[in-house]
Amino acid sequence: MKTFQNSIFLIFTLLCLHPLLFSQGTRHGIFVDGSYSPGSATSHIDSIFDDRLDRIEREMARIDPGSQRQRVDTRQGLLDALAGIECRCGDEINIVMAGHGDTETFSFTKEGRRISARELKEALGRAAVECCCKINVVIFACHSGSFVDRLLEEAHVQSVYTSSAGNEVTHSNIFVRDPARVVDEGDWLKSFMEGLAESRPGTGMADAIERAAREAAEDVPVDYREGETPQSWRRGEQRFLAHVERNEGRSRTRQVEVQFYDPPSMRGKIMKLNLGEHAPANRLRACQWISGTALFSSPDEDLELRSDIALEDNPPRIPIRAHVHDRDEVHVLNPAWQYCHTVDLEEDLPRDPPFVRCTWLEAQADILDPDESIRLVNPRQVNQTVRVRAHVEGKTGHSIRISLRSLLDREVNGQMVNYPHWLQRFGYPRGFEVELPPDQRRILENLQPCDNIWFDLTLPYERNASPTASDIWKIHRGPNPRLVRRRRSQ
Amino acid sequence: MKTSSFFTILLLSCLFIPTGFSQNDLLTREDATRIILQEIIVPATSNHTITAFLVKTLLQPGDIIAPFYGDLNHEMQEPAWFAWINDDPLALFAHPTRYVFIGARTGDVEIVEHAWWPKLNGESLFMSEAEMMDLELIIYSDVHLKKSK
Numbered sequence: 001m002k003t004f005q006n007s008i009f010l011i012f013t014l015l016c017l018h019p020l021l022f023s024q025g026t027r028h029g030i031f032v033d034g035s036y037s038p039g040s041a042t043s044h045i046d047s048i049f050d051d052r053l054d055r056i057e058r059e060m061a062r063i064d065p066g067s068q069r070q071r072v073d074t075r076q077g078l079l080d081a082l083a084g085i086e087c088r089c090g091d092e093i094n095i096v097m098a099g100h101g102d103t104e105t106f107s108f109t110k111e112g113r114r115i116s117a118r119e120l121k122e123a124l125g126r127a128a129v130e131c132c133c134k135i136n137v138v139i140f141a142c143h144s145g146s147f148v149d150r151l152l153e154e155a156h157v158q159s160v161y162t163s164s165a166g167n168e169v170t171h172s173n174i175f176v177r178d179p180a181r182v183v184d185e186g187d188w189l190k191s192f193m194e195g196l197a198e199s200r201p202g203t204g205m206a207d208a209i210e211r212a213a214r215e216a217a218e219d220v221p222v223d224y225r226e227g228e229t230p231q232s233w234r235r236g237e238q239r240f241l242a243h244v245e246r247n248e249g250r251s252r253t254r255q256v257e258v259q260f261y262d263p264p265s266m267r268g269k270i271m272k273l274n275l276g277e278h279a280p281a282n283r284l285r286a287c288q289w290i291s292g293t294a295l296f297s298s299p300d301e302d303l304e305l306r307s308d309i310a311l312e313d314n315p316p317r318i319p320i321r322a323h324v325h326d327r328d329e330v331h332v333l334n335p336a337w338q339y340c341h342t343v344d345l346e347e348d349l350p351r352d353p354p355f356v357r358c359t360w361l362e363a364q365a366d367i368l369d370p371d372e373s374i375r376l377v378n379p380r381q382v383n384q385t386v387r388v389r390a391h392v393e394g395k396t397g398h399s400i401r402i403s404l405r406s407l408l409d410r411e412v413n414g415q416m417v418n419y420p421h422w423l424q425r426f427g428y429p430r431g432f433e434v435e436l437p438p439d440q441r442r443i444l445e446n447l448q449p450c451d452n453i454w455f456d457l458t459l460p461y462e463r464n465a466s467p468t469a470s471d472i473w474k475i476h477r478g479p480n481p482r483l484v485r486r487r488r489s490q
Numbered sequence: 491m492k493t494s495s496f497f498t499i500l501l502l503s504c505l506f507i508p509t510g511f512s513q514n515d516l517l518t519r520e521d522a523t524r525i526i527l528q529e530i531i532v533p534a535t536s537n538h539t540i541t542a543f544l545v546k547t548l549l550q551p552g553d554i555i556a557p558f559y560g561d562l563n564h565e566m567q568e569p570a571w572f573a574w575i576n577d578d579p580l581a582l583f584a585h586p587t588r589y590v591f592i593g594a595r596t597g598d599v600e601i602v603e604h605a606w607w608p609k610l611n612g613e614s615l616f617m618s619e620a621e622m623m624d625l626e627l628i629i630y631s632d633v634h635l636k637k638s639k
Contacts, residue, residue: 038614169581
């Protein structure tokens with residue numbers, strides 16, 4: 001009987017404590033539409049941005065059905081939304097912003113108003129009424145990286161992900177192809193949206209956002225890669241996998257310099273890790289892969305190790321795409337964090353058929369040393385299709401003779417390269433003939449010497465195969481200046 | 491009577507002769523296009539993507555061109571053609587663009603760099619859907635294309 005009474009009492013107590021024991025807190029999602037086009041009309045590009053934000057909002061609802069979500073499209077709307085939140089212990093605010101930006105400002109273009117990074121930081125600070133409220137911010141805009149340091153001044157901001165650095169622009173491959181047709185070939189926000197779709201329901205939003213931002217960073221087209229470097233920072237204690245770059249453990253500071261693979265927000269970053277008492281520094285050697293838990297504070301603070309360190313036997317293995325530089329060397333195109341690194345090929349690596357200079361390889365790769373050494377596994381050469389801009393020199397039969405021009409070369413699958421010099425080094429002279437497939441030949445009637453065109457050029461890796469062209473578009477040019485006569489008398 | 495006729499003729503002369511003369515002497519839109527394509531953009535030598543817009547009608551004295559964000563106003567002192575060269579058309583803003591003013595009487599060209607799209611008398615220019623799809627307004631683009639089939 002006594003046992004029964006105790007059980008009843010225990011159940012009653014648990015029921016009373018239920019909200020405290022099992023509450024996940026309130027997760028708020030704020031989706032900020034800064035818009036693309038000025039004026040009250042909604043343009044196609046506005047609609048595309050809207051659709052991306054809609055999808056991100058739906059993904060958040062799928063991943064976290066209990067979350068409370070709201071959409072804002074004005075400066076005051078954002079401030080009001082934040083003012084209406086009392087973020088307490090266990091609560092979370094996730095903000096996704098998309099629009100135009102400038103250094104430390106985000107634009108609400110339809111109303112011609114802006115919010116500064118400082119104003120946003122202060123509004124976030126007011127929304128966080130208890131110290132363990134957590135805030136994650138995602139910004140898709142030019143110069144969005146200039147928000148990172150400012151927002152991290154607010155202690156509740158746990159992570160910030162941006163589409164470019166503070167001094168860089170963000171591109172969106174949306175353009176008018178016909179007078180009535182807008183083409184969407186993607187951008188950082190679209191990749192972020194697709195990355196979010198890969199997270200399962202129940203995944204913490206902070207984790208889902210981090211992974212999606214990592215994927216978006218990997219998807220930046222090669223064309224833009226050197227001028228568009230997404231930024232990320234997530235703080236708190238996190239598991240890491242890192243490569244020891246340098247061991248300064250014998251110094252008083254007991255530090256090692258590491259390059260991170262995980263967490264994803266840190267991939268490729270090199271930072272100093274204070275070992276404290278957790279790991280004997282003299283046990284660590286440069287070039288080892290290590291894992292553990294560290295405290296990530298802010299981008300300008302060293303990291304603090306919070307666990308023992310494990311030595312990893314195997315380096316990360318990742319898919320890569322590379323460009324054959326010569327018989328024994330390739331240059332990495334993807335992933336982005338390995339872009340342009342040189343890989344020396346091992347002598348016993350199978351090469352059947354022999355690698356042809358300037359073709360592309362796809363392979364698995366062991367990252368022995370992120371900056372120095374990658375080992376390829378089962379590489380194979382692949383045809384490459386790039387979108388090139390060219391000048392029409394003439395036409396014969398089913399072929400056009402072109403000369404390659406600089407500018408936008410884009411691979412069909414969305415990767416973009418900008419290597420006219422690479423195409424020339426591939427063995428083609430500046431001008432060469434490209435045969436058109438039957439379904440493309442009628443465009444020949446409209447092409448004249450001196451026209452500028454875009455087309456997808458497929459270069460086969462087999463030596464004897466001919467390059468082919470497809471999807472040809474003539475570059476728009478206004479009134480022909482050769483026909484213009486200046487009427488003004490002197 | 492004679493005096494008033496004389497003044498009437500004089501007044502009419504003042505009103506119409508300069509205007510009629512200047513209309514014949516002004517650069518046409520085609521002239522402005524030629525200047526932009528042959529002297530400023532020069533497509534054959536450009537090393538980056540560009541979209542350029544040119545207003546369809548001359549700006550008049552008193553018209554004001556200004557960037558969407560920023561304090562600098564350009565008030566027209568004489569009739570001028572205004573073109574906007576977007577030097578990174580697929581980038582969101584802010585990024586390099588050029589405002590080109592071509593004096594319609596003198597042919598003088600002034601180029602000013604601004605990071606945002608222009609406004610004409612307070613209204614945004616060249617960023618509406620209709621404008622971005624208007625192949626008359628766009629005098630050059632290697633991003634926004636005309637299908638050639």
